[in-house]
Amino acid sequence: MSKKPVSVGDIVEIELESLAHGGDVVGRIDGYAIFIPQGVPGEIAKVKITQVKKNYGRGEIIEVIEESEDRITPSCPFSDRCGGCQVQHINYQAQLDHKQKIVRDNIERIAKLTDIKINPVKGMDNPFFYRNKAQFPLAKNEEGKVITGFYAPGSHKLIAIDKCGIQHPLINRISERTVELIEEYELSIYNEKKHQGLLRHLVVRVGVCTNQAMLIFVTKDNKFPEARKIAKRLMADIPELLSVQHNINPKKTNVVLGKLTKTLAGDDHIFDYIGRIKYKISPLSFFQVNTLQAKVLYDQAVEYAGLTGQEKVIDAYCGLGSITLYVSDQSQEVYGIEVVEEAIEAAKENAEFNGIENCHFQAGKVREVLPELKKEFIPEMIIVDPPRKGCHEEVLKTFVEMEPERIVYVSCNPSSLARDLKYLDAHGYETVEIQPVDMFPQTYHIENVALIKRIDN
16 A cells, blocks of 8 residues: 555544454554554544554544443543553453454464354453552652552553552552552662662562462662561561562663562562462462463363373473473373473472472473473373464474374464464364463453364374
8 A cells, every 4th residue: 555545643533343452443444454542343433643654553532423332431540541451441241252353363364264163252250350460660750759550551651550450459458558668768769761770660479369479679789778677567567478579680671570589578489379289489480460260271271181191291381380280180191391490490399389290390492392202202182381472383393293182272372373273274183172261351362272183084
């Protein structure tokens, strides 16, 4: 398209079509896509064009001319400014319906698979206060008062939020009291532009099933003389707070946590459960952010796996062994592979905590470890839960060579899932069914579990 149908500053009337990646709604003018935040599919809106690119533009709603019955008033007054929730203005059932459509659109468009059963999304009874981990940046407002909250979409402008509606209530309590003590002790706040100041972030983790909490102060420098005194006061004020940590991140980076962490007060970990499995959570541990829905996700993986107790199973990209341990009681042996060595050590520790002896863990890149395992045994089942970018093609190639009867693919990204299903479909496997699970209500994110079976020749 050489000449664009719109220019920056134009005000146009657009029918909003569908929810897109990022939480914006897409509408079109003469086939040219316009991405618009805070819209609802099915609405007709008056939109001001704010950006024009080669293949798409962006706009903002000035007026909703025909409002969707799915539009609601968000419970959070910051939802249209904060980057944490993108779709809180859409009623929850409609959120689930639109997420199912996102999955279907990706599978049909990328994988070219049109006959797969894609089930309705499994949502939450209460789609609020579900997050067990928060990373709060710190700043000072114009009055010099310490604030914490979340960044506005696409920026580093901090929106001050005292109580976040998707964080566990204990997280909100801890952050609120911590900010009060930061003010009382007049601690300096990090300025990312100048790379000066002490306190960068507060990270709070909660064991939803144990009601245990951990607070991590992230600072630019090692010198934090008030730290232990503040930690002890916080633990006295908040009985659920069992661990206060100090993480040092001296780098000029957007990465929140540095490599060095030391304990200020209490333990160096907390515990939580997913189903019957107990997990030790350390400051740098990966753990599913939505504990209750993680059980729904893992139960779905178990159902699709259809294990009888006789199978040898590979869990690729196993992290700290969450799924590995979860399927252990229904498997003969489970082999977990993960590139992060610290995660593998945590997985072994978690196996020991739970008295599980049929799980084996190996550190290394999945595409390098799999060929070695292939020499030793052929698994009846492979479970794979890769990062957002999906599986390396060499990994998929080795899956095919191992010829497992089933593959259960857990994915946080519908587009990379679709790409990988297309590969497997072309190499002797068929995707039977996909079950979306809403791990992140009020956002555009959607998790999926896919059941893939080998086609018998």
